[in-house]
Amino acid sequence: MGIAKKLGQLLATVLLVTLFSAFLLTLLPGDLADIIVPFGTDAQREQVREDLQLDAPFPVQYARWLGDFVRGDLGDFYNGPTSRRPVAETVKEALPKSLELMLWAQVIALVIAIPLGVMTAYKNGSKLDRFSGIAGFAMLAFPAFALGFVLQYFFGVRLGWLPTGGFVPASVSVSGHVKSMILPAITLAVAQIAIYMRLLRSDMIQTLQQDFILMAKAKGLSSRTVLFRHALRPSSLTLLTVAGLNIGTLIGGALVIEVVYNIPGMGLQMAKAIGGRQPIAFQSMVAIIAIFYVLVNFAVDLLYTVLDPRIRNASN
Amino acid sequence: MDLGPSMAVTVEAIEDQAPAGAGRKKLGAGAWLAIGWIVGLGVLAVIAPWIGVPDPTETFPEYARSGPSAAHWLGNDGLGRDLAARIIYGTRASYIVGFGAVAFGLLIGGFLGLVVGFFRGRVDAIITPLMTVLLAIPQFVLALALVTVLATPQRAGETINPSVRLGVVVLGLGLVSIPILGRITRATTMAWSEREFVLAARAMGAKQFRIMFREVLPNVVPAMLSIALLGVGIAIVAEGGLALFGAGVQLPTPSWGNIIATDKDQLARSPHIILITSMVIFLTVMALNYLGDVVVERFDVRESVL
Amino acid sequence: MSAPHVVDGPAPTGLPGAGPLLEVRDVRTQFSSPRGKVRAVDGVSFTLDRGKTLGIVGESGSGKSVLSRSIMGLLPGNAERTGQILFEGRDVSDLDPEARRALWGPEMAMVFQDPMTALNPVLKVGRQITESLRLHLDMDKAEARETAVELLRAVRIPEPESRINAYPHEMSGGMRQRVVIAVALACGPKLLFADEPTTALDVTVQAQVLDLLAEQQRQRYMAMILVTHDLGVVAGRADDIAVMYAGRVVEKAPTRTLFSGMRMPYTEALLSAIPKLADPSHTRLNAIGGRPPDLVNPPAGCAFAPRCPYAKERCHQEQPVLTETAPGSGHFFACHYPVGSPENAEVADQLEAKRLMSIAPPPPPLLQGEGPEGGEV
Ligand SMILES: Nc1ncnc2c1ncn2[C@@H]1O[C@H](COP(=O)(O)OP(=O)(O)OP(=O)(O)O)[C@@H](O)[C@H]1O
Ligand code: SF4
Ligand SMILES: [Mg+2]
Numbered sequence: 001m002g003i004a005k006k007l008g009q010l011l012a013t014v015l016l017v018t019l020f021s022a023f024l025l026t027l028l029p030g031d032l033a034d035i036i037v038p039f040g041t042d043a044q045r046e047q048v049r050e051d052l053q054l055d056a057p058f059p060v061q062y063a064r065w066l067g068d069f070v071r072g073d074l075g076d077f078y079n080g081p082t083s084r085r086p087v088a089e090t091v092k093e094a095l096p097k098s099l100e101l102m103l104w105a106q107v108i109a110l111v112i113a114i115p116l117g118v119m120t121a122y123k124n125g126s127k128l129d130r131f132s133g134i135a136g137f138a139m140l141a142f143p144a145f146a147l148g149f150v151l152q153y154f155f156g157v158r159l160g161w162l163p164t165g166g167f168v169p170a171s172v173s174v175s176g177h178v179k180s181m182i183l184p185a186i187t188l189a190v191a192q193i194a195i196y197m198r199l200l201r202s203d204m205i206q207t208l209q210q211d212f213i214l215m216a217k218a219k220g221l222s223s224r225t226v227l228f229r230h231a232l233r234p235s236s237l238t239l240l241t242v243a244g245l246n247i248g249t250l251i252g253g254a255l256v257i258e259v260v261y262n263i264p265g266m267g268l269q270m271a272k273a274i275g276g277r278q279p280i281a282f283q284s285m286v287a288i289i290a291i292f293y294v295l296v297n298f299a300v301d302l303l304y305t306v307l308d309p310r311i312r313n314a315s316n
Numbered sequence: 317m318d319l320g321p322s323m324a325v326t327v328e329a330i331e332d333q334a335p336a337g338a339g340r341k342k343l344g345a346g347a348w349l350a351i352g353w354i355v356g357l358g359v360l361a362v363i364a365p366w367i368g369v370p371d372p373t374e375t376f377p378e379y380a381r382s383g384p385s386a387a388h389w390l391g392n393d394g395l396g397r398d399l400a401a402r403i404i405y406g407t408r409a410s411y412i413v414g415f416g417a418v419a420f421g422l423l424i425g426g427f428l429g430l431v432v433g434f435f436r437g438r439v440d441a442i443i444t445p446l447m448t449v450l451l452a453i454p455q456f457v458l459a460l461a462l463v464t465v466l467a468t469p470q471r472a473g474e475t476i477n478p479s480v481r482l483g484v485v486v487l488g489l490g491l492v493s494i495p496i497l498g499r500i501t502r503a504t505t506m507a508w509s510e511r512e513f514v515l516a517a518r519a520m521g522a523k524q525f526r527i528m529f530r531e532v533l534p535n536v537v538p539a540m541l542s543i544a545l546l547g548v549g550i551a552i553v554a555e556g557g558l559a560l561f562g563a564g565v566q567l568p569t570p571s572w573g574n575i576i577a578t579d580k581d582q583l584a585r586s587p588h589i590i591l592i593t594s595m596v597i598f599l600t601v602m603a604l605n606y607l608g609d610v611v612v613e614r615f616d617v618r619e620s621v622l
Numbered sequence: 623m624s625a626p627h628v629v630d631g632p633a634p635t636g637l638p639g640a641g642p643l644l645e646v647r648d649v650r651t652q653f654s655s656p657r658g659k660v661r662a663v664d665g666v667s668f669t670l671d672r673g674k675t676l677g678i679v680g681e682s683g684s685g686k687s688v689l690s691r692s693i694m695g696l697l698p699g700n701a702e703r704t705g706q707i708l709f710e711g712r713d714v715s716d717l718d719p720e721a722r723r724a725l726w727g728p729e730m731a732m733v734f735q736d737p738m739t740a741l742n743p744v745l746k747v748g749r750q751i752t753e754s755l756r757l758h759l760d761m762d763k764a765e766a767r768e769t770a771v772e773l774l775r776a777v778r779i780p781e782p783e784s785r786i787n788a789y790p791h792e793m794s795g796g797m798r799q800r801v802v803i804a805v806a807l808a809c810g811p812k813l814l815f816a817d818e819p820t821t822a823l824d825v826t827v828q829a830q831v832l833d834l835l836a837e838q839q840r841q842r843y844m845a846m847i848l849v850t851h852d853l854g855v856v857a858g859r860a861d862d863i864a865v866m867y868a869g870r871v872v873e874k875a876p877t878r879t880l881f882s883g884m885r886m887p888y889t890e891a892l893l894s895a896i897p898k899l900a901d902p903s904h905t906r907l908n909a910i911g912g913r914p915p916d917l918v919n920p921p922a923g924c925a926f927a928p929r930c931p932y933a934k935e936r937c938h939q940e941q942p943v944l945t946e947t948a949p950g951s952g953h954f955f956a957c958h959y960p961v962g963s964p965e966n967a968e969v970a971d972q973l974e975a976k977r978l979m980s981i982a983p984p985p986p987p988l989l990q991g992e993g994p995e996g997g998e999v
Pocket of ligand 1: 653654655660680681683684685686687688700851917
């Protein structure tokens with residue numbers, strides 16, 4: 001499939017997603033202005049209604065929201081009737097933190113899961129394999145937020161090695177920053193490790209039975225070369241697909257973990273929007289996340305095309 | 317230049333061996349343990365009022381935040397409510413959310429998946445793009461958005477009726493699960509619809525819906541069941557996540573999720589609240605996942621479909 | 623039967639390891655399986671001289687591949703091997719993995735059966751050739767690349783300079799098999815295993831690939847073990863032929879001898895299974911009825927007995943031993959009632975009659991009277 005067509009699909013999906021999230025707002029019971037500034041005066045409410053063109057029909061509202069959104073205006077976060085802050089500013093601060101958390105979690109997950117997946121496939125049935133199978137099973141069943149609290153308790157409260165929560169910007173203290181990210185990133189990584197390990201293992205077991213693996217062995221290559229050059233490469237494509245599918249889970253997990261560890265990322269901001277009854281801000285953030293999600297999946301698709309010579313050639 | 321069939325027969329016995337466990341008729345101890353845990357908790361939650369479990373909303377201020385004691389086996393929560401009672405009664409809400417959401421998702425998603433997988437063509441062209449949009453928003457975010465929107469009180473300070481809120485949580489998580497359950501049902505249905513006996517039934521002119529329900533559906537059920545079991549666990553955990561955002565089951569009705577969310581600030585002082593409740597969720601999800609695996613193994617559901 | 627057969631003629635002297643290149647003594651390989659031990663190779667011995675070709679022939683499942691892999695040491699984890707393998711006089715049967723890997727490539731190499739699956743789909747063919755060059759021959763990148771191009775040229779791949787950057791899926795089956803051969807030849811092995819190198823290829827390409835192998839073998843003075851289930855493939859190409867059945871060698875002889883005077887009923891059956899272009903296509907299908915025996919519980923007597931047209935009481939009880947027709951003839955066989963023995967005459971006649979019936983088209987009426995006379999000539 002051509003890149004242009006993929007881009008078109010991407011755009012259509014993003015439009016549909018935002019349309020859908022805008023539509024959700026129309027489902028809100030009662031007057032939106034009442035919800036946003038519950039204790040305001042009538043005049044203030046009127047102001048909000050005017051700002052948001054609440055009396056206009058849905059298509060107009062959506063078009064307006066979309067126009068603003070494209071220009072980077074994500075609406076305002078009302079802290080009471082008179083004080084408000086642009087959501088775009090909040091997102092600008094929050095998004096990088098969420099991204100960093102997810103990035104670290106992915107790195108940790110892959111660094112641990114790849115060698116384990118390869119080794120357990122190679123030593124299929126060994127003690128290591130059986131043990132990591134059970135461990136993976138347990139890791140998958142442990143809810144991320146519960147794990148977050150458990151780790152926070154043991155490493156933060158009991159042992160006191162790491163902060164129990166909060167976010168230290170790298171500009172303030174690099175070591176403080178790293179310390180504040182360790183537990184959240186590990187918490188988020190745990191389930192991913194289990195998923196990747198399980199998947200890579202079963203995929204590698206199949207790959208290892210292929211003729212080309214026997215042939216690679218027959219060349220006298222070391223086990224390590226056979227495993228990592230000849231077997232991991234084809235399997236890494238499967239890994240990539242799953243990583244793409246996983247992004248959704250990862251995003252959901254990151255949001256929850258931000259609340260658990262009190263990291264002011266998108267998750268915490270969304271929680272604030274809910275608590276502060278700010279549907280517009282909430283919708284804009286949902287849209288941002290959905291767009292990010294769609295973009296990542298698009299990137300995974302592209303990467304897949306680049307990595308697999310069979311697909312690459314087919315599309316040329 | 318290959319030889320004829322009689323020459324080419326290999327000794328196939330070894331390759332033909334079914335994977336270990338596939339043919340086993342009896343459930344193992346692990347499966348029974350898992351079933352026992354899940355059913356036992358459910359039964360306990362139902363009969364709680366008659367076996368002396370305290371009211372989960374009754375507070376014992378002198379016991380607030382205290383750990384396990386003779387009077388309160390699992391200790392008390394931040395307000396002094398009996399933790400065991402809250403967990404046992406919380407099972408009600410958590411099970412309703414878990415099983416209810418998946419049942420809802422399965423009813424709609426499963427039916428759509430079956431129809432689309434069986435008829436393909438035009439039906440597929442309409443439904444699949446819709447599903448794609450639902451899938452384009454991370455599941456948790458979508459559920460959060462749905463619950464927030466559908467359960468927002470009109471004015472600050474007002475609270476939503478707890479059972480309405482519970483219904484909305486079930487609905488939100490159920491809606492979110494539709495595309496996933498639908499996709500899996502669709503893939504499995506497609507695979508089974510290609511089988512000879514289905515093609516034969518079609519060729520013989522049997523009624524399409526009849527074939528779909530009588531020939532295809534029974535074979536699709538194991539895949540649906542295994543993914544549904546995983547789904548129940550996911551939904552129970554998701555409710556916990558929602559609760560952290562204040563969008564879970566409405567207090568004072570306990571759910572496993574809101575027990576943790578309510579007392580998340582007590583972690584340092586009274587860790588037992590969160591640790592014990594987490595352990596209950598963990599064991600339940602593990603039991604569900606294990607049963608899902610058992611179904612996969614016994615009915616030989618292909619992993620690729622999942 | 624385990625006595626190694628004496629090499630004819632004077633062995634080249636002065637060379638390191640003068641004497642046979644490969645000597646295999648009583649090799650047995652078993653696999654553990656859920657049903658029990660699978661005796662895939664059950665006591666095989668032979669010797670192979672430098673530059674010579676041994677054809678190993680047998681039905682599917684007779685243990686040809688397992689034998690080759692046992693010799694090479696390329697067995698899976700559930701396999702257990704006994705017996706001795708001497709390569710250039712050195713015992714290589716129980717080398718540690720490191721030492722064994724050092725053999726693979728420069729000493730022995732293998733051409734695999736199916737070129738569609740033998741090459742790694744995500745690595746360029748050039749890389750798949752150069753990696754062993756760099757490992758075993760310590761070449762640098764440029765050198766290895768140049769050598770790889772030469773190898774591709776040697777196996778008759780057109781435009782090797784650009785083909786070296788191709789991925790396997792961009793090549794046809796025949797091309798890929800040439801690449802597989804190039805990979806095997808890369809480090810100049812002294813012994814090449816070709817395990818059904820052409821079964822997966824089109825008929826037209828098969829001969830080309832086999833000729834290529836023969837040519838390379840001659841140029842490199844390389845010994846080859848050519849595995850096939852088709853006697854026709856080894857007929858003009860092997861110096862010796864060993865026929866395998868149920869994990870054992872049941873007949874072995876210099877090629878000419880085997881074709882002119884085969885003794886083993888199984889070999890005879892295999893021969894009649896060679897499709898002849900002249901034959902109507904259905905004739906070869908009923909060459910040997912029945913299935914090969916179960917290798918977990920092999921039958922007590924001759925393993926071929928359940929399918930052998932000449933089988934008698936004794937065959938079901940007593941296992942025939944591999945014996946030489948005449949001392950020094952180099953022709954071994956394992957059979958109680960070999961082809962041409964008086965006990966078989968009656969059955970043989972019936973078989974021949976049947977065969978003729980199935981091949982010959984219904985004779986035209988004019989010639990009907992001549993039939994019997996023609997038979998007497
Ligand atoms: N890894 C293994 N585990 C168990 N049994 C095996 C294994 N590999 C081979 N076998 C068995 O060993 C026997 C001999 O197999 P082998 O592959 O050597 O036959 P072959 O003569 O090469 O046949 P083909 O012409 O089909 O290649 C077969 O019965 C096979 O089932
Ligand atoms: S020993 Fe008997 S059964 Fe076996 S091949 Fe010879 S004649 Fe046939
Ligand atoms: Mg073979």
